[in-house]
Amino acid sequence: NAGVTQTPKFRVLKTGQSMTLLCAQDMNHEYMYWYRQDPGMGLRLIHYSVGEGTTAKGEVPDGYNVSRLKKQNFLLGLESAAPSQTSVYFCASSPGQGGTQYFGPGTRLTVL
Amino acid sequence: AQSVTQLGSHVSVSEGALVLLRCNYSSSVPPYLFWYVQYPNQGLQLLLKYTSAATLVKGINGFEAEFKKSETSFHLTKPSAHMSDAAEYFCAVLRNTGFQKLVFGTGTRLLVSP
Numbered sequence: 374n375a376g377v378t379q380t381p382k383f384r385v386l387k388t389g390q391s392m393t394l395l396c397a398q399d400m401n402h403e404y405m406y407w408y409r410q411d412p413g414m415g416l417r418l419i420h421y422s423v424g425e426g427t428t429a430k431g432e433v434p435d436g437y438n439v440s441r442l443k444k445q446n447f448l449l450g451l452e453s454a455a456p457s458q459t460s461v462y463f464c465a466s467s468p469g470q471g472g473t474q475y476f477g478p479g480t481r482l483t484v485l
Numbered sequence: 486a487q488s489v490t491q492l493g494s495h496v497s498v499s500e501g502a503l504v505l506l507r508c509n510y511s512s513s514v515p516p517y518l519f520w521y522v523q524y525p526n527q528g529l530q531l532l533l534k535y536t537s538a539a540t541l542v543k544g545i546n547g548f549e550a551e552f553k554k555s556e557t558s559f560h561l562t563k564p565s566a567h568m569s570d571a572a573e574y575f576c577a578v579l580r581n582t583g584f585q586k587l588v589f590g591t592g593t594r595l596l597v598s599p
Binding site (some may be wrong): 414416418429431463470474476477 | 494517519521526527529534575579581584585586589590591
C-alpha cells in the first residue's frame with residue numbers, strides 16, 4: 374500500500390514550457406486535491422475532484438488544468454509555465470468530503 | 486468564512502522543554518480543526534483532529550490540542566520536545582460553505598536544540 378505518490382519529484386522548466394504532474398493513490402478514495410505550497414502562505418487549493426470524471430476549481434486555479442480520467446489518478450497540467458508557478462505542489466486524497474486528507478511527498482517545480 | 490491564524494512563523498525550544506504552537510480560528514459555526522505536520526522534504530501527515538467529540542484531543546507522537554471556544558483557540562502542545570519533532574506544523578479548519586475544503590494556516594516551523 375503506497376498511499377499517495379507523485380511524479381516527478383523535481384522539475385525545472387523554462388517560461389512558456391508545459392508539463393504534467395501525476396498523482397496516484399491506491400486507497401480507493403473518491404476525493405483528490407492539488408495544492409501549492411509557498412513560503413509564508415501555507416497550502417492553497419488549486420483544483421479538486423469529487424470522483425472519476427469530475428473536477429472543480431479551488432482558490433488559485435488560474436494557469437492550471439486538471440483531469441481525473443481514472444479514479445486513482447489526478448493530473449495537474451501547466452500549459453505555459455510562468456515564474457510565478459515556481460512552488461512545491463502537493464497532491465492529496467480523502468475517502469469523503471471533510472475526511473482526513475492523505476498527502477503525497479510533493480513535487481518541487483522551478484520555472485526559470 | 487472559516488479561517489485560522491498561526492502565531493509565530495518560527496518557534497525554538499530546547500530538547501525536553503514544553504512545545505506550544507498557537508492556532509486561533511475564526512468560525513461562526515462549530516468548526517472541525519486539524520493539525521498537520523510536515524517533516525523536511527515530505528508531505529503533510531495528520532497529527533490530530535477536533536470534530537466536537539471532546540475538547541482535549543490526543544494525537545500521534547505525544548502531541549495534544551485543546552479546543553477552547555471562549556478563546557477561539559486550538560493550540561498544539563507536547564510536554565517534552567524531542568529532536569525528531571523538528572518540522573513545520575500547520576493548523577487547518579474545514580470550511581463548510583459549499584464543498585468542504587481544508588483551509589490551512591501559514592505554518593509554524595519548530596526548531597529543537599540539544
